[in-house]
Amino acid sequence: MNFIMISPNYPENYWMFCRGLKKYGATVLAIIDTAYDNLLPELKENIDECYVVSNFNNYDEMLRAVGYFTFKYGKIDWIESNNEAWLDLDARLRDDFNVKTGFSYKTIQEYQSKAAMKKYYEKANIPTARYYLVDSKENALQFAKKIGYPLVLKPDHGVGASFTYTIRSDEDLIKYLDLTKEHQMILEEYIEGDVFTLDGVCDQEGTIRYLNSLEYVGNCMDSVQYQQSIGAYTAFTISDEYRSIAQRTIHAFALKNRFFHCEFFRLTKDKEGLGKKGTVIGLEVNFRPPGGFAPDLMNYAGSLDVYDIWAQVLLTQQGDYMHIARESAGFAGRRNSIAYKYRVEEIEKMYKDQWIATNYLPEAYAATMGDVTLACRFHTTEERDAFFAIAFQESTRKDRNK
Structure with a gap:
């Protein structure tokens, strides 16, 4: 069982995922973007080999890393990071190396959209806030007029509370739409x-x-x-x-x-x-x-x-x-x-x-x-x-x- 872990060194506690994989018999192959000597001893003890890249965003480097492991160890069974920042990368590599144990790139792109999530919650019979996927200030203001303030404005893709704002007026809405115009934003009714x-x-x-x-x-x-x-x-x-x-x-x-x-x-x-x-x-x-x-x-x-x-x-x-x-x-x-x-x-x-x-x-x-x-x-x-x-x-x- 060949298991590639991407960035098991960050967050620091993720070395323990590798410990678990080793315990249950996997060959643990790490891809990291820092010097090997920077790794915790516990991580070094729980991986079989490590490939260092300069940047996870350099996809050519990532392809070479997975290609190297495939050449040396045979078919790769798993590619995971358990890290929000690299879920897209995990999926692209799975697609390119025919790894079927996780999401495809197409699937993860849809699942990371807050607007797209709504239909899956509906399938689970769980209600969600009414929303509008922002395409213009004019339409956003119309949605606000229909639903009423306060509203919540946040990125359609992304986690945490970054670029997330409580909107209490037309002036707020225009201000924060201008501030976030480089992002695809979603506007939702405010939930107490x-x-x-x-x-x-x-x-x-x-x-x-x-x-x-x-x-x-x-x-x-x-x-x-x-x-x-x-x-x-x-x-x-x-x-x-x-x-x-x-x-x-x-x-x-x-x-x-x-x-x-x-x-x-x-x-x-x-x-x-x-x-x-x-x-x-x-x-x-x-x-x-x-x-x-x-x-x-x-x-x-x-x-x-x-x-x-x-x-x-x-x-x-x-x-x-x-x-x-x-x-x-x-x-x-x-x-x-x-x-x-x-x-x-x-x-x-x-x-x-x-x-x-x-x-x-x-x-x-x-x-x-x-x-x-x-x-x-x-x-x-x-x-x-x-x-x-x-x-x-x-x-x-x-x-x-x-």
Whole structure:
């Protein structure tokens, strides 16, 4: 079983996917864009060979890399990166080397369109926000007049909250359309709801073998746009409703042998045309693991190894982790621009028994997750709620004058 992993060195924790692949018998062939000596020892120990390219965007280099591995090891069985940035590249290489264990380029191009996702959610009987794929200011203004403000403007392709804006007026709409005119944008009705995710691994039949749910503290879009505090935590339990929603979504998108990251709203008030308070609304599906250190939170919450589970399911079609005992693990992302009541060291001391890690993030991650993240594992909802209240409590003038 010849398995090519693209960029297993970044994010840094992705070396553990290679460890899982080796455990279940794969020949692990890495393609990296950095010097071999820069790799973690753990990654070096869990790959059979490594091919260095100067840039993943140089497709000729990538073709030569896969061609070299094919010449030396024979037919390639898998090409994966589990990285949003390289899903298109994975698919192009699969097409060119007749690898059938993942998406074709045509399929991933469609699946990465937020507008195109709507029909698959409809197939799963999950409502979605009304939308307009922007082709002109005039038509965008007509959509706004029909639906009413506020609206959300965001790229049709892309993940996270970059270039995503809350639109409250015609003036806002014109301003942000001008700012994003180089991108294909989608305009959607604004949903008042709590965001949650359903993340997991499915097998070759699309049956989910492992499922996790992540809930947010704060608003992801506002966190990026206004540099607010942001947090997230894994759920203690996965309800039958969530299991059904996740499985219907996976079958509607015909996902097979993949890690997935699905995002939803749960309405916090009735919304005409969508549903009553509590209705689940489809947001988007990402065809890779949740970002940042979310996989590690999943590990701490379930006392398991999701990197290993992914490899086990893909290579053996074995393993069932749908009814595991769970705790909850989460992180609080704090901003350097905000004056908090409690210093990091004080919170670490308060929660020393629950502490997982403190991370000071590089700029690439800080924009979405905060400049410093505090991660803990919780035994009760009360313990978890108290942690976030303390972590995000801002100092008052009285505190600052002490």
